[in-house]
Amino acid sequence: MEIYQKLQSVTKNILKEEPLKKHTSFQIGGPADLMLIPECAREVAEISRILREEEIPYFFMGNGSNLLVSDKGYRGAVIKTTGLCEISTSGNSMTVSAGVMMSKAANLLLRNGLSGFEALSGIPGTVGGAVCMNAGAYGSEIKDVLTETTYLDGTQVKTINGQQHNFSYRHSFFSGKPHCILSSKLTLAPGNPNEIKEKMEDYTQRRVSKQPLNLPSAGSTFKRPEGYFASKLIEDCGLKGTRIGGACVSEKHSGFLVNDRGATCEDMLRLIDFVKNEVYKQFGVELELEVKTIEEDWKGVLS
Numbered sequence: 388m389e390i391y392q393k394l395q396s397v398t399k400n401i402l403k404e405e406p407l408k409k410h411t412s413f414q415i416g417g418p419a420d421l422m423l424i425p426e427c428a429r430e431v432a433e434i435s436r437i438l439r440e441e442e443i444p445y446f447f448m449g450n451g452s453n454l455l456v457s458d459k460g461y462r463g464a465v466i467k468t469t470g471l472c473e474i475s476t477s478g479n480s481m482t483v484s485a486g487v488m489m490s491k492a493a494n495l496l497l498r499n500g501l502s503g504f505e506a507l508s509g510i511p512g513t514v515g516g517a518v519c520m521n522a523g524a525y526g527s528e529i530k531d532v533l534t535e536t537t538y539l540d541g542t543q544v545k546t547i548n549g550q551q552h553n554f555s556y557r558h559s560f561f562s563g564k565p566h567c568i569l570s571s572k573l574t575l576a577p578g579n580p581n582e583i584k585e586k587m588e589d590y591t592q593r594r595v596s597k598q599p600l601n602l603p604s605a606g607s608t609f610k611r612p613e614g615y616f617a618s619k620l621i622e623d624c625g626l627k628g629t630r631i632g633g634a635c636v637s638e639k640h641s642g643f644l645v646n647d648r649g650a651t652c653e654d655m656l657r658l659i660d661f662v663k664n665e666v667y668k669q670f671g672v673e674l675e676l677e678v679k680t681i682e683e684d685w686k687g688v689l690s
């Protein structure tokens with residue numbers, strides 16, 4: 388049986404030659420040979436099994452808000468987890484599937500009067516992406532509220548507790564591992580819904596006023612170097628507004644490299660290198676990418 392037919396017997400959500408620019412917040416990236424959007428853990432396991440058997444490289448993505456994909460696309464399969472979308476609360480906790488958007492989780496917590504997630508509510512990714520990245524904002528990180536994750540290791544379903552995530556800055560147990568996060572349990576504190584709402588609105592306002600949300604980006608392009616702020620270093624180098632092709636250092640927030648006027652991945656990578664070199668030359672600080680780059684021939688979970 389041809390690979391496409393085998394996969395079709397598992398999920399109806401298969402796209403061929405799917406442009407990844409349609410699935411990344413940078414709006415950059417050529418076509419993936421295949422994109423699959425499973426709707427339950429069983430489908431993820433079965434798809435992974437078939438792809439491994441056929442030695443087809445693959446990787447997992449959430450909302451694509453932290454990915455920079457090659458202009459040539461990806462020679463393999465992308466498993467997009469946004470079809471995993473169950474969410475429920477019980478007492479002070481929430482069980483949420485990996486593909487649920489952070490904003491949706493935040494709104495349900497608000498409705499249930501559960502506090503502790505407000506600062507994370509504006510991160511434009513999925514819960515799975517946030518767990519993998521230990522996403523954080525305004526002094527909070529997902530690690531502060533995460534008590535359990537269930538994931539797929541090959542075809543085996545496993546569960547780890549909060550501590551076993553080995554969280555550190557933008558890093559978790561899942562970073563660089565071939566596992567698929569399926570769902571997580573968050574534990575919150577009871578709170579006043581009006582106060583929770585006010586806090587969420589305040590954080591939204593801060594994003595709107597400081598971040599170039601009108602242009603495609605992946606948020607902060609670089610990690611925060613210890614003892615510095617990447618945006619301040621970039622600004623102090625005089626790089627605000629620096630442009631290579633369609634890639635530009637945002638005028639509004641210099642930690643954001645933005646896709647202004649149809650940037651290619653090549654433009655963005657050249658701008659990233661330019662910024663890194665200038666910051667190193669002027670301040671001796673090595674900027675490290677927060678954004679994950681996906682090359683055409685990356686072996687994904689098979690590497």
Ligand SMILES: Cc1cc2nc3c(=O)[nH]c(=O)nc-3n(C[C@H](O)[C@H](O)[C@H](O)COP(=O)(O)OP(=O)(O)OC[C@H]3O[C@@H](n4cnc5c(N)ncnc54)[C@H](O)[C@@H]3O)c2cc1C
Pocket residue numbers: 412446447448449450451452453454468485486509510511512513514515516517518519520521522523524561566567568569598600604605606607679
């Ligand atoms: C405007 C803007 C603002 C942002 N602000 C913030 C911010 O304040 N704080 C912050 O931390 N980030 C921020 N980001 C970056 C981004 O939103 C986060 O990193 C987010 O957590 C990524 O989630 P995602 O679902 O988009 O993951 P993706 O970008 O799709 O993937 C990110 C990583 O997670 C892995 N992954 C995703 N889902 C799974 C899964 N189910 N199983 C295994 N691995 C998985 C991918 O393989 C990849 O390595 C911002 C981005 C934008 C565009």
